[in-house]
Structures are given as C-alpha cells and as structure tokens.
Amino acid sequence: MQVRGLNFYYGNVRAITDVNLDVPEHRIVAIIGPSGCGKSTLLRTLNRMSDFVRRSRMDGEVLLDGENIYGTTVDVVDVRRRVGMVFQRPNPFPKSIYENVAFGPRMLGIRNRGDLDGIVERSLRGAALWNEVCDKLKESGLALSGGQQQRLCIARAIAMEPEVILMDEPASALDPVATSKIEDLMRELRESYSIVIVTHNMQQAMRISDDTAFMNVNSQRSGHIVEVGPTKRIFTDPQQKETEDYITGRFG
Template identity: 60%
Template sequence: MSPERGERVVFSVRDVDFFYGNKQALFGITLDIPKHRITALIGPSGCGKSTFIRLLNRMNDFIPNTSVRGKILFEGEDIYDPRTDVLALRRRVGMVFQRPNPFPMSIYDNVAYGPRLHGRVSRAELDEIVERSLRWAALWDEVKDRLHESALSLSGGQQQRLVIARALALHPEVLLLDEPTSALDPISTAKIEELLYELKSRLTIVIVTHNMQQAARISDITAFFLNGYLVEVGPTSEIFQRPKKKETEDYVAGRFG
C-alpha cells in the first residue's frame, strides 16, 4: 500500500521473508508505515504479526538461527545492513510488550533508566525527563507523590503506562506495541487507547492487537496477516467496512480466528 499523497513514510518494507531455522514464517511482506499514524496489525494467532513487528527494531536478532531476506528501510536506511548501529536503532524505535515488565526498582528509576544508560545526565535533567515522560504516558498525576516507591506496587494498567513512559524517555520516533492491553481490564485498556491516540501527534505507532474493536477504534491503517502473508492493508475504515479480499471479510466478520 502507498500512503496518501504527501504523507511521509517512516518504514518501507519490501519483499521480506523471515525464517526460524528452515521454517518460513513470513512470505514476501511489502508494507509502508506512515509517519504520525497508528498502524494496527490484525490476524489470528500464529499468523506472523508479532514476528513482523519485531523485525522493525531487530528484536528477532535475539532468537538463534533466524534469518531475513528482503529490505526494511527506516527513514531511507536499510536496518539490516551490517553497518547498522542496532542500539541506536532501538533508541529510535522503542517497544512495549504484551505483559507489563517494569524493572524491580522505583517508579522514578524505571523512567530514568534509559537516559542514564545512554549518557551522562544531570539530576535536574533526569527530573525533567521523568516528569515529561510520565505526563506523556498520562501517569504523572497518579504517581507524582510516590515516585520513589517500587514500580511493582502499581496496578497492571499503571505498570503498562509506566513501561510506555520508560520507552518515551528516550524520545523514540516510533513506538512498537505487541498486544499491550491483552492482559488489562477494560478501564485500563481504555486509558491506554486514549494515550496512544494522543501520542500519535509526537511519534509513529505500530500495534499488534487481537482485539478488532480496538483496531477499529484507534488505528488509521490496518494490515491483515494470515499464515505469514500480508493479505490486505488499507485505511482502517475500508478494511472493516469494505474489505477487498474474502479472507479479510471473513476475519473481520468473526467467521474464523
């Protein structure tokens, strides 16, 4: 899919195959991800959504005996070029996982962890980064009086927003989210969705979700994966109301998955 005229592409994925050993998991994926939009990846379990999103900041590198063919360009640069600085890539392309994974340290230290790791930062600068990141994650008002308490004392929904704040502390250009609300209650899910909708003015968001209502509510672009193939991609309203492919129509209608 080509983005709308004048819309800037952040990731350009071309003819990408991915293998776990000899087993092929993705087949010829071609997809453009536009800037300052929310792109939702939908499809049944095991269809390749999580594998694909992890390609975008090379998280699959941690899995032994995997391989990639094709091109993934981020801001025009091939991220699988041997000269790529992978740590720098992951600073620019942050990731949040399915289950909240705060570090066993204070709320403050969770958010400050990345900036401390990546450079010398004064306490005043850290204070500013922590407050700004927690505000962006819509968590500041709930935790500002308990910043030095353990992050593990927070509720599940608060922990997930803390993890988002931790990612935002590094000023990423893209935020990848792999089913970030699947372990949360409906109220926490609604808060995360509202947060993501507000964040897209600052960065580009790609979200894997099993919740088709969620994709319909918050995304601008929806991509439907099935059995390792990208079946269809387009504006979310079209995918849900006027899909071009029979498989897409059957999936969004709940006939399988």
C-alpha cells in the same frame, strides 16, 4: 518506516512471506490476524529484537528514514533507541518509578539530576501517568496496578524519544478500564510518534488505528499480509474474501 520484501525464517521454516508495509509518520498502524500468523514476529523485525531468535534469518529491508536497519553499517543499539517497544505483559524493572523511566536516559550518559528530573516528568506526563504517581516516584514500579505498569513501560519507552513505538498486544493483559486508558493514550501519542500495534482485538484496531494490515497464514503455514489499507475501508469494504471472513468472525 517502510518494510520491503521481508521474509523471516525459523530454521528452514519460512514464518513470514514477502511482507511490504508502510508506517507513515503520526499514524497508528494496526496489524491484525489469527494466532500464529506471524504478527509478533513481524513486529519484532522492526526493531531487530528478532536478532535474539536462535537459528533464524531474514531477508528484505526495513527502512527507517530511508536507511535499512539491517544494513551492515547500522548499529543495532541505535536502531532500538529510535524504535521503542512495549510488550504484551507489563515488564517494569523492580526499581523505583523514577529509575524505570530514567533507565534509558542514564544509558545515554545523562547524569545531571535536573535533566533527568525533566525527562522523567515529561515522559510520565506523556504516558498520562504523572498525576497518579508524582508524589511517589521513589516507590517500586511493581507496586502499581497492571494498567499503570503498562503506562510506566510506555513512559520508559518514550523517555528515549523514539521515532516509532511498537506495541505487542499492549492491552491484552489489562482490564477494560485500563485498556481504554491505554487507547486514549495512544491517540495522544500519535501526535508525536508513529505507532505500530499488534492486536487480537478487532474492535481495538477499529477504535484506534488509522491503517490496518490483515495477516493470515497461507497453505505453507507461512504468515503474509493479505490486505492493508485505511482502517475504515478494511472494516467496511474489504477487497479480499479472506479479510471479510476474518472481520465478520467466520474464522480466527
């Protein structure tokens, strides 16, 4: 997935300026930066969830397998099926664990019980949740702990077999133990998917990501990418003064 020359406007305010970003396959790209720099906005342009923002517009391209997802012939529903998303707060449906995971496949028209059972088990195993819930699939997803709920949401996303998974501060509402489980899970997910994660937590970015993009607001209060590169280099040898100031805690 590649982002080319992306600008995003809320009304007349340019919220994101000229973003270029590559998301290679089987890598985790972290987007870090201070609050309000447009990290989440950028993330939401990658699966067109930004379409729901009223009076907004964007220009530039987001290429998925070389095809612009904002192209006129592209089906937005298809884009969202190929680019999954996990939100800041766990948001399982008030349905059973099974039905949460089966929600997407059912929309694709999969009715056969055996097929669904297979997808549910595979997805829950993929989200490292199967062993904890395999004997209570009929119970409500809301009865799980916060960390389990977030892994359920990940299972729900990977049930669609997306190519890319977007994660918007997926652990910020969780305790440290649940957070470390999510991080372990992300390292496993990297084997099969590309992942873009927005995080406030620089240690988290350092621990899990392959590449890091540092975003900041410029003098017009518009978000832009200051520097992007392999995570190790960004944190040990930043090329820009701004990046260095941020990662050493001098601001933000």
